[in-house]
Amino acid sequence: MIDSTRQQMETQVLNHYLPATAYRFMDIGTSQPYLMMGMLTNSGKTYTIRIDLAHFPESVPEVYVTKMLYTKQGTAMDSPSASMHTLSSKYGFTRICHYGSNSWSPRVSLYKIFIKCRLWVEIYELHLKTGRPMDYYLNHQS
Amino acid sequence: MDTSLHAPDAAELPIVYIDGEDLRRFLASGVTEQTGYSYSWEGEGVTHLHLHPLRHAFGSTGSVLFCRQAPAEVVADYAVEVAADGTARLLIAADDSWHEHPAMLIPAQSELFSRSKGILEVGALAGKRVMIVGLGSFGSQIAIELAKAGVGSFALMDFDRVELHNLMRHTCVANELGRLKTDAIADAILGKNPYAEVDRYPVNINRHPDLMLSEVERADIVICATDNNESRFNLSRTLVEAGKPGIFGRAVTRAEGGDVFIYRPGEACYSCLIGTGMFRQGEEEITDEASARRDGRIASYMSAADADAVVQVGLSADIEPICNMMVKLTLVELSRGLDTGIASLEDELVYNYYIWANRRERRHANWSAMPNAGAKPTIMRWYGAHIATDPSCTICGMGSLDLGAVDEDMALLQEIQALNASTLDDNTDDSTEQ
Ligand SMILES: [Zn+2]
Numbered sequence: 373m374i375d376s377t378r379q380q381m382e383t384q385v386l387n388h389y390l391p392a393t394a395y396r397f398m399d400i401g402t403s404q405p406y407l408m409m410g411m412l413t414n415s416g417k418t419y420t421i422r423i424d425l426a427h428f429p430e431s432v433p434e435v436y437v438t439k440m441l442y443t444k445q446g447t448a449m450d451s452p453s454a455s456m457h458t459l460s461s462k463y464g465f466t467r468i469c470h471y472g473s474n475s476w477s478p479r480v481s482l483y484k485i486f487i488k489c490r491l492w493v494e495i496y497e498l499h500l501k502t503g504r505p506m507d508y509y510l511n512h513q514s
Numbered sequence: 515m516d517t518s519l520h521a522p523d524a525a526e527l528p529i530v531y532i533d534g535e536d537l538r539r540f541l542a543s544g545v546t547e548q549t550g551y552s553y554s555w556e557g558e559g560v561t562h563l564h565l566h567p568l569r570h571a572f573g574s575t576g577s578v579l580f581c582r583q584a585p586a587e588v589v590a591d592y593a594v595e596v597a598a599d600g601t602a603r604l605l606i607a608a609d610d611s612w613h614e615h616p617a618m619l620i621p622a623q624s625e626l627f628s629r630s631k632g633i634l635e636v637g638a639l640a641g642k643r644v645m646i647v648g649l650g651s652f653g654s655q656i657a658i659e660l661a662k663a664g665v666g667s668f669a670l671m672d673f674d675r676v677e678l679h680n681l682m683r684h685t686c687v688a689n690e691l692g693r694l695k696t697d698a699i700a701d702a703i704l705g706k707n708p709y710a711e712v713d714r715y716p717v718n719i720n721r722h723p724d725l726m727l728s729e730v731e732r733a734d735i736v737i738c739a740t741d742n743n744e745s746r747f748n749l750s751r752t753l754v755e756a757g758k759p760g761i762f763g764r765a766v767t768r769a770e771g772g773d774v775f776i777y778r779p780g781e782a783c784y785s786c787l788i789g790t791g792m793f794r795q796g797e798e799e800i801t802d803e804a805s806a807r808r809d810g811r812i813a814s815y816m817s818a819a820d821a822d823a824v825v826q827v828g829l830s831a832d833i834e835p836i837c838n839m840m841v842k843l844t845l846v847e848l849s850r851g852l853d854t855g856i857a858s859l860e861d862e863l864v865y866n867y868y869i870w871a872n873r874r875e876r877r878h879a880n881w882s883a884m885p886n887a888g889a890k891p892t893i894m895r896w897y898g899a900h901i902a903t904d905p906s907c908t909i910c911g912m913g914s915l916d917l918g919a920v921d922e923d924m925a926l927l928q929e930i931q932a933l934n935a936s937t938l939d940d941n942t943d944d945s946t947e948q
Contacts, residue, residue: 373723378908381908381915382915385915413934414931414934414935415934427720427744429747429908430720430743430744430745430747430748430751431720431743431744431747454816473743476743477785477788477789478747478751478785478908478909479785479789479906479907479908479915480915481915483915483920484915484920484923487920487923487924487927488923490927491923491926491927491930494927494930494931494934495930497934498930498933498934498937500939501934501937501938501939502937509930509933
């Protein structure tokens with residue numbers, strides 16, 4: 373679970389790249405801490421990302437877009453999909469596949485995960501426009 | 515202990531063993547009678563007699579009366595008359611009367627390892643405690659080898675049960691299917707060393723950080739024999755925190771080879787190793803689909819057929835050399851500073867990372883064939899390396915986060931954003947995102 377030293381290091385990095393209003397650590401000190409991060413896509417839409425920190429940094433954190441997303445075809449993105457880079461949803465949120473456990477290291481920063489999520493969201497919007505699977509734009513995270 | 519007992523020949527079945535330590539305990543207790551337990555392998559004519567119930571049971575159980583003098587009436591299946599000088603006489607109940615029968619002694623603790631005297635001082639390792647996380651094909655073998663070497667105390671961590679798919683490379687046998695691995699391996703350890711102290715923790719260690727820390731602190735060394743990185747990273751952090759040595763071992767795909775890493779406090783930690791190019795996480799042997807799915811090594815969207823192709827189990831004979839190295843490194847660490855027959859290994863096993871190849875495949879494809887390999891790397895030889903401490907390691911160093919490829923990710927993001935800006939919606943009805 374994330375400890376205070378690690379949280380300070382992460383905060384330093386996040387502050388370097390993002391305004392302080394763009395993220396907030398939640399439920400720190402409980403068994404289910406998480407990080408909420410806001411993002412604005414180029415198209416002007418806002419998304420909130422939830423990164424669960426209960427087993428971070430020892431394992432790949434679970435990351436959610438804090439709502440259920442739908443494909444262009446209208447299917448809820450609530451289950452594992454290789455072509456759409458999603459995993460089984462929780463809390464009613466779409467869970468995104470951002471890092472594979474084989475490439476995971478405890479040194480990976482939350483900011484790096486955030487960038488991967490931004491990439492995912494932008495590609496999701498591309499998918500909504502073209503109908504192409506997200507796979508088409510994004511090689512699998514190994 | 516000098517006793518009047520003599521070994522029976524085959525005609526004198528049953529063969530009966532009496533716990534020598536229990537004879538002493540009975541005498542020392544001062545009581546005149548105490549009922550104990552007999553254990554028999556059914557149909558084999560072999561029985562063991564103990565004062566206290568065994569933590570590992572086998573076959574059928576009966577009663578034995580430890581006494582100074584057997585009562586006239588038959589009150590138990592067996593009676594052991596213990597004289598003041600420690601000698602014992604065995605009586606077996608049959609046809610409502612006692613019949614004297616020869617018996618042998620289960621050796622007392624001090625005699626159990628007399629055969630390995632001179633190589634490893636028994637007393638030294640009897641006081642050592644090893645924590646083993648993961649009791650699969652690696653952990654089970656290592657546990658039993660360490661028990662054979664005289665390690666006296668164990669903490670066993672694994673929440674799995676013995677199942678068909680993990681039986682072939684495991685020390686457990688078919689009639690142990692369904693047992694908790696902690697129970698089965700505890701029995702195997704006690705079978706080699708009945709005086710060992712074995713604590714069983716059938717839990718997911720990743721969900722019990724307090725237990726992990728307290729057990730690491732109690733242990734003299736920790737064996738990390740799990741197949742998932744979360745527990746390796748968790749253990750690595752705890753080892754650094756507690757200042758305890760730990761050994762990490764694994765096989766790569768189909769056990770074509772493997773590697774062993776040892777953390778010695780003050781030196782590079784497991785996370786430092788991950789940062790080097792020498793360690794290839796993605797090539798790890800996957801032997802258990804359920805476990806690999808749990809921690810994401812097999813993605814949840816992978817079909818059963820695809821997953822089946824990924825799960826490739828190597829030969830037991832191919833993982834044995836890796837287990838063996840882990841055992842040797844453990845024994846060297848445990849006997850450090852003691853005057854033992856393996857002290858010379860301290861000057862040999864000085865590296866913290868060891869690589870082994872069973873076959874010249876994949877990662878080892880460009881290694882030399884064994885004939886005429888000379889100084890070039892070839893199969894079935896250990897190669898050691900020094901992994902240096904990574905000053906920026908977040909676990910053991912000053913700590914800095916990995917932002918290495920953020921620039922690449924940003925560049926890709928900008929590319930996608932540009933593509934997004936220039937891509938027209940092919941459907942004006944943008945109602946799909948809700
Ligand atoms: Zn380190």
